[in-house]
Amino acid sequence: MSQPADRGAPPAPSPDTAHNWRGVATEDTEELSVGAGVFLRDRSRRLLGELLSPHRRALWGLLSVITGQNIAWLAGPFLIGVGIDVAVPALIDGDAGPLAWVTGAMLAAAAVDTVLRFVFLSWSGRIGQAVLLRLRRRVFTHVQRLPLSFHERYTSGKTISRLTSDVEAIEELFDEGLDNLVTAVFSVLTIGVVLVVLDPPLGVVALLGFPALFWVARWFQRNSTAAYRRTRQTIAALIVQFTETFGGIRAVQAFRREPRNDELYAVLNEDNRQAHDRAFWLIAVFIPAVTLIGNLVTVAVLGYGALRVMDGALAVGTLVSFLLYLRRFFDPLQDVAMFYNSYQSATAALEKLSGVLEEVPTVPEPTDPVPLPEARGELVFDGMRFGYTDRVVLPLLDLHVPAGQTVALVGATGAGKSTLARLAARFYDPTTGAVRLDGVPLTLLSDADLRRAVVMVTQESFLFSGTVADNIAFGRPGAGRAEIEAAARAIGAHEFIAALPAGYDTDVSKRGGRLSAGQRQLVSFARAFLADPAVLILDEATSSLDVPSERLVQHALQTLLADRTALIIAHRLSTVEIADRALVMADGLIVEDGSPAELVAGTGRFADLHRAWADSLV
Amino acid sequence: MDTTPHPAPPDDRGRLAALLRLWPFTRPYRGLVALTFTAALLATLTQLAVPLLTAAVVDGPIAAGDRSGLLPLLALALLFGVAEAALFFLRRWAMNRSSLRIERDLRDALYQRLQRLPVAFHDRWGSGQLLSRATTDISTVRRFVGFAAVFLAVNLITCVVVLVLLLVTYWPLGLAVLVTTVPLTFLGLRWERRYNIQSRQVQDQQGELTTDVEEAVQGIRVVKALGRSGLVFDRYDAKATVLRRMQLERVRTLALLWCIFELHPQVTLAVILVGGAVAVNTGALTVGGLVGFVALFTVLLWPILSLGFLFAFAQETASACDRIGELLDEPVTVTDRPGVRSAAIGTPARLRLEGVGFAYPGSADPVLSGIDLDVAPGETVALVGATGSGKTTLTALVGRLYDVTAGRVTLDGVDVRDLPLAQLRSVVSTAFEDATLFSMSVRENVTLGRTDATDAEVDEALRVAQAEFVHDLPWGLATRIGEQGLSLSGGQRQRLALARAVLGRPSVLILDDPLSALDVHTEALVEQALRKVLAETTALVVAHRPSTVLLADRVALLSGGRITAIGRHSDLLAEVPEYRDLLAQDSELADAGFAEVAS
Numbered sequence A: 001m002s003q004p005a006d007r008g009a010p011p012a013p014s015p016d017t018a019h020n021w022r023g024v025a026t027e028d029t030e031e032l033s034v035g036a037g038v039f040l041r042d043r044s045r046r047l048l049g050e051l052l053s054p055h056r057r058a059l060w061g062l063l064s065v066i067t068g069q070n071i072a073w074l075a076g077p078f079l080i081g082v083g084i085d086v087a088v089p090a091l092i093d094g095d096a097g098p099l100a101w102v103t104g105a106m107l108a109a110a111a112v113d114t115v116l117r118f119v120f121l122s123w124s125g126r127i128g129q130a131v132l133l134r135l136r137r138r139v140f141t142h143v144q145r146l147p148l149s150f151h152e153r154y155t156s157g158k159t160i161s162r163l164t165s166d167v168e169a170i171e172e173l174f175d176e177g178l179d180n181l182v183t184a185v186f187s188v189l190t191i192g193v194v195l196v197v198l199d200p201p202l203g204v205v206a207l208l209g210f211p212a213l214f215w216v217a218r219w220f221q222r223n224s225t226a227a228y229r230r231t232r233q234t235i236a237a238l239i240v241q242f243t244e245t246f247g248g249i250r251a252v253q254a255f256r257r258e259p260r261n262d263e264l265y266a267v268l269n270e271d272n273r274q275a276h277d278r279a280f281w282l283i284a285v286f287i288p289a290v291t292l293i294g295n296l297v298t299v300a301v302l303g304y305g306a307l308r309v310m311d312g313a314l315a316v317g318t319l320v321s322f323l324l325y326l327r328r329f330f331d332p333l334q335d336v337a338m339f340y341n342s343y344q345s346a347t348a349a350l351e352k353l354s355g356v357l358e359e360v361p362t363v364p365e366p367t368d369p370v371p372l373p374e375a376r377g378e379l380v381f382d383g384m385r386f387g388y389t390d391r392v393v394l395p396l397l398d399l400h401v402p403a404g405q406t407v408a409l410v411g412a413t414g415a416g417k418s419t420l421a422r423l424a425a426r427f428y429d430p431t432t433g434a435v436r437l438d439g440v441p442l443t444l445l446s447d448a449d450l451r452r453a454v455v456m457v458t459q460e461s462f463l464f465s466g467t468v469a470d471n472i473a474f475g476r477p478g479a480g481r482a483e484i485e486a487a488a489r490a491i492g493a494h495e496f497i498a499a500l501p502a503g504y505d506t507d508v509s510k511r512g513g514r515l516s517a518g519q520r521q522l523v524s525f526a527r528a529f530l531a532d533p534a535v536l537i538l539d540e541a542t543s544s545l546d547v548p549s550e551r552l553v554q555h556a557l558q559t560l561l562a563d564r565t566a567l568i569i570a571h572r573l574s575t576v577e578i579a580d581r582a583l584v585m586a587d588g589l590i591v592e593d594g595s596p597a598e599l600v601a602g603t604g605r606f607a608d609l610h611r612a613w614a615d616s617l618v
Numbered sequence B: 001m002d003t004t005p006h007p008a009p010p011d012d013r014g015r016l017a018a019l020l021r022l023w024p025f026t027r028p029y030r031g032l033v034a035l036t037f038t039a040a041l042l043a044t045l046t047q048l049a050v051p052l053l054t055a056a057v058v059d060g061p062i063a064a065g066d067r068s069g070l071l072p073l074l075a076l077a078l079l080f081g082v083a084e085a086a087l088f089f090l091r092r093w094a095m096n097r098s099s100l101r102i103e104r105d106l107r108d109a110l111y112q113r114l115q116r117l118p119v120a121f122h123d124r125w126g127s128g129q130l131l132s133r134a135t136t137d138i139s140t141v142r143r144f145v146g147f148a149a150v151f152l153a154v155n156l157i158t159c160v161v162v163l164v165l166l167l168v169t170y171w172p173l174g175l176a177v178l179v180t181t182v183p184l185t186f187l188g189l190r191w192e193r194r195y196n197i198q199s200r201q202v203q204d205q206q207g208e209l210t211t212d213v214e215e216a217v218q219g220i221r222v223v224k225a226l227g228r229s230g231l232v233f234d235r236y237d238a239k240a241t242v243l244r245r246m247q248l249e250r251v252r253t254l255a256l257l258w259c260i261f262e263l264h265p266q267v268t269l270a271v272i273l274v275g276g277a278v279a280v281n282t283g284a285l286t287v288g289g290l291v292g293f294v295a296l297f298t299v300l301l302w303p304i305l306s307l308g309f310l311f312a313f314a315q316e317t318a319s320a321c322d323r324i325g326e327l328l329d330e331p332v333t334v335t336d337r338p339g340v341r342s343a344a345i346g347t348p349a350r351l352r353l354e355g356v357g358f359a360y361p362g363s364a365d366p367v368l369s370g371i372d373l374d375v376a377p378g379e380t381v382a383l384v385g386a387t388g389s390g391k392t393t394l395t396a397l398v399g400r401l402y403d404v405t406a407g408r409v410t411l412d413g414v415d416v417r418d419l420p421l422a423q424l425r426s427v428v429s430t431a432f433e434d435a436t437l438f439s440m441s442v443r444e445n446v447t448l449g450r451t452d453a454t455d456a457e458v459d460e461a462l463r464v465a466q467a468e469f470v471h472d473l474p475w476g477l478a479t480r481i482g483e484q485g486l487s488l489s490g491g492q493r494q495r496l497a498l499a500r501a502v503l504g505r506p507s508v509l510i511l512d513d514p515l516s517a518l519d520v521h522t523e524a525l526v527e528q529a530l531r532k533v534l535a536e537t538t539a540l541v542v543a544h545r546p547s548t549v550l551l552a553d554r555v556a557l558l559s560g561g562r563i564t565a566i567g568r569h570s571d572l573l574a575e576v577p578e579y580r581d582l583l584a585q586d587s588e589l590a591d592a593g594f595a596e597v598a599s
């Protein structure tokens, strides 16, 4: 299936009409290399196989149900034929018996058909939904396990499109496709047999259509693979633009971005239309071609059959049944065609999904973790080097933080403070060297142990939709209301929370939009406070607070941090006061290290910073 | 955690109305839709030709043993067969053209509408719900328009035509067939109603699930920092499981519907056989007639069978239309008043708030009330207040992200609501407290709404914000910054947002805590550069720190939703205890070597 046509998949969407508004990034090249058609197909087929494998037995069961149903369904035309050939003459001869029999059989067949059909539909629905749930779970869990570097590269919009529109494409396959396929393939096979059995010469004429059918199907398959692959890309591009626009709607409106966004979205939307248009055009040719073949065969059968009837080699009733069967033979073929269509679309989606599933969690949990039930909190950075891309951010870092020490980290913006913090929380793994907690490299700790021991309050205070209490409890699921309140009280958030319309049960809306920036920070602080870790990392956790609130938080910290290791990043040196030790970072290196008082007294950067800060005060 | 309102599905009359909402969107493509419909109808009618010709062959040439009579009939059958395929192609071609374009237009329209809905609306709606409407629901509509709508009409027509033909062929038997459709309709309608409710539930739940995915992905840092993937997964899983249950209920109803429509033609066929046999017996019908009758009826098999599914699809589309309609119907409350004309707004402009009050929608307590503030052209006023006192809210009123609920805001004496929004938002420029960047090139982020900005202007803005670090990025200004700017450091993000705000020298500049993420040195540099900009523009600066306050000529203290004091920094510091408490950074924690702070 590795036609050159597949390789030459259309280039990634390039909606830049006038400007390259999206900008350049390293991952673009990866996106373009989606050309290894065979590999992708195999990978997605493997995934489909894996998803279906727990249902292997159920699928056999389904097959037997559908067999029964088809037999019942096929009995219809046969019985009508019998009725016309046997029961009607018998009735004319005064014998109503055969007619009664035939009618009874028809009704019974109809009843069996209906019941089995119901069983089939609800059963296959159940299997389909089970597969989807499993797929959803699997992709979701995997995405959660993937490192931040993946998420930064992939963007949330694309991940969302994988978990929504791609999963829905597969759902469609199960919803309509599977049913169509099984029924159709089965009817085609059985009717094929019946046709040949009913009257072999006519059957052979009917089967002459096959090579043509095969040829058409192959043409469709060759061309549609690339076409459907492209539709998955264009819809994802739409979703990315959509989520970003409405995630930043304030800026969009305040800066009158709407007209430009309209333009960009229209281009992406038109791209998406064209991609679908191409795919649908292929079906528009494919299905009529199947019909045409069917009709030609029917005419041939009618002509040949009529001649044979005239020669007395065939009964009229048989010819009629034969034609009826022929119709039932070609109608399902259209279903097969439709199935093929949803199948191609689902495979394209599966390709994308299997791509995500194939992403290696480069910051993996160890298979054989070193247990660390009770961390003391000694943190060591040992010959560590790190860069997000090829550019090195932290060239070489050696740092020993004894358990229980509170370390303040200061330095110019972009110096690498947050980066250091992220490495301590194992958002990333260092390129070389190691980070050790109580002598154990972070890479050897289980996720549960690590997260219990090390908690970080990030620079961005993201809240989840849900109540204030839910959000604080995020720090320790299962915490009671009293504990939640205690945490809020400790950092001085209780007053404002209590003043909210529903107190702790107030819904914070999407991303905590119901709260002010400072309030959001307090809530994320309370969240970390409740988590109660051995090592607490605060990345500018109080930057949006007013001075009195900040002071309250510091009070809380003093008690909280008494027996804990802490890494506090702050630009306001007031926050640094409570530290035992201060580090100054510049260009990824630690350039000063000492107690705050020592450093202030010296002549280095810290003293400089401190002077500037003191001058900035009233 | 159901963040968005879900109205109950409306009654049956509402269903049709919901579908009719689509009508305007079909306007440019009505010719194509008509073509689709005609082609489909003709194709279906040509299908009738085969059974009729079969009957003709049986009764004519075969009965008469007339070989030469066979040929014309076969030629006719061939003609119809080819025509059918050609019509199929035509139908699909026209259908793709129209339905994909209708889908595109609808999606564009929805996006454009959503962009213009007020911020208050977006506060309320989970973005997952919006997304699932813009993708899944609109695709449902496309499939309906492109497939189900046409077939619903065609199949109904086919049924009627065939029934008439059946009645003509032999009316007593035709009548019998007609009678059998009565229970079918009755049962069908019952299940349809149930299906309708279920499909709406499924769609809403899909939206909820999308919201969850979005949060889990965008909040991945917090999830990882606290090691809560388990919790997040459980939440998602619970919703996904509910979705599965709802889907299964829906599938069950669909299966029932399907079965009724599958059972019906078969039972009818038995009825036809009995009736037909009796008729042949009495001589009222020939055998050929019966064969033709049966063949004709088999044409109805698929139309009847599909009706159940098509009706269900129509229901699903109606609820999708409802869901889309809910968004299209949302009033754009923050918009141009009729007949607004742009007014001359000076640079710098005079900004006045007169008796301004504001309460968030759905909340009874106003956040702000009786705010009077007069900012002279070129003046800079700092807004100081405790966390959650309403500073950000106040700044949002100037650019009409929200409209005041009392009083008015004026620029050079003109109420901001009497200015065209486009003009207002071009003279007012804001740096938000969170940077709000997009995964686009640096340049696009900085110019955002002003794509016509020159390179010189961009460089100037970057210089003021001390954001020249962007030149060191791998592709300079063309580098794409990660989503929400997360591939930059906190201070880098904030400076880009600042550059964006000062770009093009706005008449009114609003800076919401613009220096919170900067170190002292950078802060000093930015302040220095910013002073020149502030001298030429009217500015409101939200400040938590004394250093930021010093940028301002006057300071307003916001407390309890009112401005309780206004004046020069040093005066307020001396006279207003509350102000002193808020800003004086003296710390009882300081040891001797630390901070010898003025008090």
Ligand SMILES: Nc1ncnc2c1ncn2[C@@H]1O[C@H](COP(=O)(O)OP(=O)(O)OP(=O)(O)O)[C@@H](O)[C@H]1O
Binding pocket: A152, A388, A389, A393, A411, A412, A413, A414, A415, A416, A417, A418, A419, A420, B486, B487, B488, B489, B490, B491, B492, B517
């Ligand atoms: N996810 C990322 N991908 C690529 N580069 C990054 C990423 N995050 C940060 N950087 C770059 O690494 C450098 C160090 O960033 P870091 O966030 O550690 O700075 P910082 O010291 O925390 O600064 P600030 O005080 O402004 O928060 C910066 O030049 C930044 O642009």
Ligand SMILES: Nc1ncnc2c1ncn2[C@@H]1O[C@H](COP(=O)(O)OP(=O)(O)OP(=O)(O)O)[C@@H](O)[C@H]1O
Binding pocket: A513, A514, A515, A516, A517, A518, A519, A544, A546, B123, B360, B361, B363, B367, B385, B386, B387, B388, B389, B390, B391, B392, B393, B394, B433
């Ligand atoms: N969308 C909203 N709906 C209802 N109430 C809100 C909404 N946004 C903010 N609030 C409430 O309005 C009050 C003022 O919020 P605002 O964001 O204006 O505070 P702020 O002064 O800017 O605080 P900060 O210094 O923390 O940024 C807060 O108590 C907040 O809880």
Ligand SMILES: [Mg+2]
Binding pocket: A417, A418, A419, A459, A539, B489, B490, B491
């Ligand atoms: Mg940082």
Ligand SMILES: [Mg+2]
Binding pocket: A516, A517, A518, B391, B392, B393, B433, B512
């Ligand atoms: Mg604020």
